[in-house]
Amino acid sequence: MTQFQNASAWIDAENAQDPNSEIYQSKAHPKELLYSNRMYERLMDFCPNASEQVQIASKAQHICRWKMPRESYPMDRVGYLKWREELKKFHAQTTAQILAKAGYSDEFIDRVSFLIEKKLLKKDTETQLLEDVICLVFLEFYFDPFVQKHNREKMKNIILKTWNKMSELGQQEALKINFSQDNLQLIKEALGL
Structure with a gap:
């Protein structure tokens, strides 16, 4: 091995x-x-x-x-x-x-x-890549349980914080995730899309 x-x-x-x-x-x-x-x-x-x-x-x-x-x-x-x-x-x-x-x-x-x-986030390309993956995994698998637990305003804040940690490429990838209609709407509202 x-x-x-x-x-x-x-x-x-x-x-x-x-x-x-x-x-x-x-x-x-x-x-x-x-x-x-x-x-x-x-x-x-x-x-x-x-x-x-x-x-x-x-x-x-x-x-x-x-x-x-x-x-x-x-x-x-x-x-x-x-x-x-x-x-x-x-x-x-x-x-x-x-x-x-x-x-x-x-x-x-x-x-x-x-x-x-996660040192030098936004400056080190590999640290940023890892952060993008962390955010993508959160959005794909752990976002929905968060939505069930928190109010809309808190969720918008969480979405914005997550979004701001990602690179542009990560953000584009995030929008390809198969979100429920409600969650996609919440994300768009938070991001002003």
Whole structure:
């Protein structure tokens, strides 16, 4: 097996331990394994020639996320931001250990960590590519549950924040997603389309 195959299998094995599950196509899946697969598939669909570093970063974006639950931080804006910041470091460190075990160079591992920590967003093309994929996966698979939970104004705010994180190419791709009529209407309203 190649380094990439080993690293991928080990990332999958970690994510397969998620005690939280999500029903998709009538079957229960470990939540973070499902997310990891969606990220990787969306990346390869959106940018088939993505570097190996971005491919790994896409798979490991939420690696072992359940080990740092949101509830373990204060339930306010400051707590949320601290949780997000520490999560990125946790995901990067967990992935770095796997990549070292797979025999990748320090330089390669540092680059994957850089991407997972989403450094230089809007300035680094690969960080931006990863962010586009994160936003596309959110819009395709996780947007509808958000709509059920939040009021229209809050949703418009979430849509705008998501939209502003994406590149123009990512935004064009987002409009190809097969949204429900209501959700598409909400997106168009939020964006003033």
